Amino acid sequence: MLFQFLGTAAAEGVPALFCNCDTCTRSRRDGGRAVRTRSQAIIDNRLLIDFPADTYGHVLKNGIDLIGVSGCLITHRHADHLYPTDIDMLRQGYSHLPEGYHLTFCGSAAVGEFITPRISGALEKAGTCSFKEVAPFEVFEVSGYTVTALPALHDKNSGPLFYDITDGEKRVLYAHDTHFFGDEVWEYLTKNPRRYDMVSLDCTNACLPLTYIGHMGLEENVKVKNRLLEIGCADSDTHFICNHFSHNGINVHYDDFVPLALAQGFSVSYDGMKVVV
Numbered sequence: 237m238l239f240q241f242l243g244t245a246a247a248e249g250v251p252a253l254f255c256n257c258d259t260c261t262r263s264r265r266d267g268g269r270a271v272r273t274r275s276q277a278i279i280d281n282r283l284l285i286d287f288p289a290d291t292y293g294h295v296l297k298n299g300i301d302l303i304g305v306s307g308c309l310i311t312h313r314h315a316d317h318l319y320p321t322d323i324d325m326l327r328q329g330y331s332h333l334p335e336g337y338h339l340t341f342c343g344s345a346a347v348g349e350f351i352t353p354r355i356s357g358a359l360e361k362a363g364t365c366s367f368k369e370v371a372p373f374e375v376f377e378v379s380g381y382t383v384t385a386l387p388a389l390h391d392k393n394s395g396p397l398f399y400d401i402t403d404g405e406k407r408v409l410y411a412h413d414t415h416f417f418g419d420e421v422w423e424y425l426t427k428n429p430r431r432y433d434m435v436s437l438d439c440t441n442a443c444l445p446l447t448y449i450g451h452m453g454l455e456e457n458v459k460v461k462n463r464l465l466e467i468g469c470a471d472s473d474t475h476f477i478c479n480h481f482s483h484n485g486i487n488v489h490y491d492d493f494v495p496l497a498l499a500q501g502f503s504v505s506y507d508g509m510k511v512v513v
């Protein structure tokens with residue numbers, strides 16, 4: 237399995253659109269891995285995770301052919317993860333698609349409220365695109381992968397889910413955006429044992445102590461890692477990765493955060509990072 241991080245920032249991006257704070261100024265100056273666009277990932281160039289406005293830039297920068305993508309998991313409907321307007325680009329004339337092309341978006345009912353109006357009409361008629369509504373703990377198939385939707389602790393109105401994805405051989409956990417997992421998730425993972433080869437955790441706050449529910453920082457990432465190890469869902473070969481950063485976190489600059497994360501057994505994502513799982 238080839239897992240690629242395309243965008244690795246929270247809503248504002250790093251540097252943020254309108255900001256000259258220390259992190260943004262340094263990141264703008266340094267470029268490279270210090271610059272982070274809005275959240276998106278892709279597996280085997282076939283299954284997308286999230287569909288932000290930065291999708292267009294990600295496709296150009298990474299040489300991705302979206303015609304090869306047949307599924308897209310949406311974590312929730314915050315704008316840094318879902319920009320429904322670009323679904324219109326699938327319409328005849330905006331695109332010239334090969335016969336039989338079909339893209340399936342998957343997400344919660346709240347996500348469907350944003351996506352379905354875009355699909356109904358021309359796209360539905362052409363059979364180009366569909367929306368599959370999934371519920372927490374539902375196991376479903378998309379693009380040849382078996383996916384389990386897990387409930388995230390994040391803004392309830394955004395219909396938040398995070399995803400366990402396996403190709404039958406390798407298994408990854410992509411946990412964005414979420415707080416430390418809820419009791420029902422830990423119960424589910426304990427009752428339904430599995431082993432993750434890769435785990436990507438929400439690290440919005442980096443080293444800033446958490447004062448609200450909805451995201452995590454390095455401290456909470458370490459707690460999730462230890463709990464996964466404890467219940468047998470991970471072992472010493474599991475690749476743990478911190479991802480989804482905000483300029484408001486502490487030590488967010490890539491160069492500052494890498495040694496701190498490494499000391500806790502984590503890699504740090506960057507835009508374009510490829511992981512052979």
Ligand SMILES: [Zn+2]
Binds near residue numbers: 247314
């Ligand atoms: Zn986000």
Ligand SMILES: [Zn+2]
Binds near residue numbers: 251255259260483484
């Ligand atoms: Zn800033």
Ligand SMILES: [Zn+2]
Binds near residue numbers: 312314390413
């Ligand atoms: Zn969010």
